[in-house]
Amino acid sequence: MNQHLARSLIRSLLHGQYQNSTRYVVSSFILKRCPEPLRASSSPNYFFLGVSHLGRHLSSASSAETALSEKDRKENSVTDGAKPNDSLAVNSYWGIARPNVKREDGTAWPWNCFMPWETYEADLSIDLSKHHVPKTFLDKVAYRTVKLLRIPTDIFFQRRYGCRAMMLETVAAVPGMVGGMLLHLKSLRKFQQTGGWVKALLEEAENERMHLMTMVELVQPKWYERLLVLTVQGVFFNMFFVLYILSPKLAHRIVGYLEEEAIHSYTEYLKDIDSGAIENVPAPAIAIDYWRLPKDATLKDVVLVIRADEAHHRDVNHFASDIHFQGKELKEAAAPIGYH
Numbered sequence: 241m242n243q244h245l246a247r248s249l250i251r252s253l254l255h256g257q258y259q260n261s262t263r264y265v266v267s268s269f270i271l272k273r274c275p276e277p278l279r280a281s282s283s284p285n286y287f288f289l290g291v292s293h294l295g296r297h298l299s300s301a302s303s304a305e306t307a308l309s310e311k312d313r314k315e316n317s318v319t320d321g322a323k324p325n326d327s328l329a330v331n332s333y334w335g336i337a338r339p340n341v342k343r344e345d346g347t348a349w350p351w352n353c354f355m356p357w358e359t360y361e362a363d364l365s366i367d368l369s370k371h372h373v374p375k376t377f378l379d380k381v382a383y384r385t386v387k388l389l390r391i392p393t394d395i396f397f398q399r400r401y402g403c404r405a406m407m408l409e410t411v412a413a414v415p416g417m418v419g420g421m422l423l424h425l426k427s428l429r430k431f432q433q434t435g436g437w438v439k440a441l442l443e444e445a446e447n448e449r450m451h452l453m454t455m456v457e458l459v460q461p462k463w464y465e466r467l468l469v470l471t472v473q474g475v476f477f478n479m480f481f482v483l484y485i486l487s488p489k490l491a492h493r494i495v496g497y498l499e500e501e502a503i504h505s506y507t508e509y510l511k512d513i514d515s516g517a518i519e520n521v522p523a524p525a526i527a528i529d530y531w532r533l534p535k536d537a538t539l540k541d542v543v544l545v546i547r548a549d550e551a552h553h554r555d556v557n558h559f560a561s562d563i564h565f566q567g568k569e570l571k572e573a574a575a576p577i578g579y580h
């Protein structure tokens with residue numbers, strides 16, 4: 241199908257039918273990635289209302305309805321009004337340009353780092369109190385390791401939960417990427433499918449990175465915090481990489497317990513917002529679009545959806561560890577793709 245699309249595009253370009261052909265290609269591209277119910281739907285929830293052609297500029301509609309920060313604008317190459325973004329000329333030469341995607345309400349989609357079909361409404365009904373009782377020796381090692389790691393974290397951050405969340409999200413986004421990468425390589429080496437686990441783990445990493453992109457809109461890291469992140473990432477990535485090779489069941493169990501701690505931290509964060517110790521500021525624009533929050537959403541709404549995400553990560557990682565504990569491989573159980 242992809243070859244057919246590529247041939248159609250080249251043929252049309254040769255005959256000067258650039259606009260029509262690209263319209264077809266982009267529509268197909270979007271539709272192929274659109275969930276089945278949405279493809280068939282004509283409801284207002286159909287998010288891809290504005291995908292009609294590839295343009296030389298990102299958007300001609302104003303995105304003034306969302307309070308985008310200057311940083312958002314720079315990082316996403318968001319254009320104001322109908323002025324083309326000249327820096328995209330080089331993209332145009334290669335035939336690569338972003339489709340003119342719009343929100344449900346018709347306003348321009350301002351983000352390049354994620355698209356409307358990657359957004360979701362967090363499942364806030366998830367049980368936050370679930371806990372995996374450590375039974376085996378490895379469970380106890382995982383549990384004690386995480387409890388030990390919490391001590392310096394508590395001492396360093398105390399009740400500065402915004403800063404704490406921002407810093408910990410820089411670590412939380414690592415395990416999914418490491419696990420996904422190693423499973424990806426294993427799939428290549430063994431000529432085997434992975435039951436969707438590569439995708440599920442990479443989705444987790446991406447979701448954690450979006451937590452970070454949200455938190456960094458609220459708390460600006462200081463120079464020494466950036467230095468700490470560099471150091472911690474260097475150590476943690478390599479340690480987790482080795483651990484995942486040696487014992488994926490221990491690695492997933494540790495992440496499961498880390499997620500339980502994350503739920504606790506975000507619960508404490510919420511308590512401080514409720515008590516007024518932390519100001520319940522308006523939610524960042526990126527969070528409003530990513531979690532499909534109302535335009536007047538606040539920090540409390542953001543923390544609630546992030547905490548729900550952490551509970552889902554907890555389930556995914558304890559589940560993955562349980563599969564290994566049963567002496568099976570992850571590919572033997574269907575991966576929880578899109579589990580939010």
Ligand SMILES: [Fe+2]
Pocket residue numbers: 409412447448451502546550
């Ligand atoms: Fe997170």
Ligand SMILES: [Fe+2]
Pocket residue numbers: 412448499502549550553554
């Ligand atoms: Fe998480």
